[in-house]
Amino acid sequence: MAKTAAKLTELIRADDPIVKYEGEGERILRENSKPVAQFTEDIAELVSRMETIMRDANGVGLAAPQLGILKRIFVYDAGDGFHAIINPKILQRKGEQLGVEGCLSIPGLYGDVLRANEVVVKGMDQYGNPVRLREEGLGARVIQHEFDHLEGILFIDRADPDSLRWGRGDDDDDGDEDEDEGEPPSTRE
Numbered sequence: 001m002a003k004t005a006a007k008l009t010e011l012i013r014a015d016d017p018i019v020k021y022e023g024e025g026e027r028i029l030r031e032n033s034k035p036v037a038q039f040t041e042d043i044a045e046l047v048s049r050m051e052t053i054m055r056d057a058n059g060v061g062l063a064a065p066q067l068g069i070l071k072r073i074f075v076y077d078a079g080d081g082f083h084a085i086i087n088p089k090i091l092q093r094k095g096e097q098l099g100v101e102g103c104l105s106i107p108g109l110y111g112d113v114l115r116a117n118e119v120v121v122k123g124m125d126q127y128g129n130p131v132r133l134r135e136e137g138l139g140a141r142v143i144q145h146e147f148d149h150l151e152g153i154l155f156i157d158r159a160d161p162d163s164l165r166w167g168r169g170d171d172d173d174d175g176d177e178d179e180d181e182g183e184p185p186s187t188r189e
Contacts, residue, residue, distance in 0.1 A: 012068070019066055039086075059104045061076035088123035105154070109165070110164070
């Protein structure tokens, strides 16, 4: 379970804020997150920090468990502006889309994941105001990916195992496992 501190942002590691899927990180990323009970300045500050970390990592989404904070909070920007959703509930899923996904917690790994093409989600923003969004395409994919993080589910659990690949996903023989240039940054969440 995540440690307690005076402020949630104090739980974020300074040197490498995003929890990776290895060692203790695997256990953290597999846990179910707890609902946010009170909307305080601390929650708003955490959401702001999450946005910064997501953007600095060139991601399109980030869930609180990816920072080691087991709260039901995620943020995203699928190209139409920044959104924070706290205590989300997916009300509706329609259609299907197959697309490449990656994850900031498993850098360099990509795979094909089947998701609903359209979702309706409700929750609260960082100030406790009700939010209800309908997203399709990439926005729907990101919401489902980040919602899964709150349930301890990773994209590798949903990906076609034969589609999983490191780096660019081609026969890159230069030995550079960190090269992500062949995958669009819009798929890393």
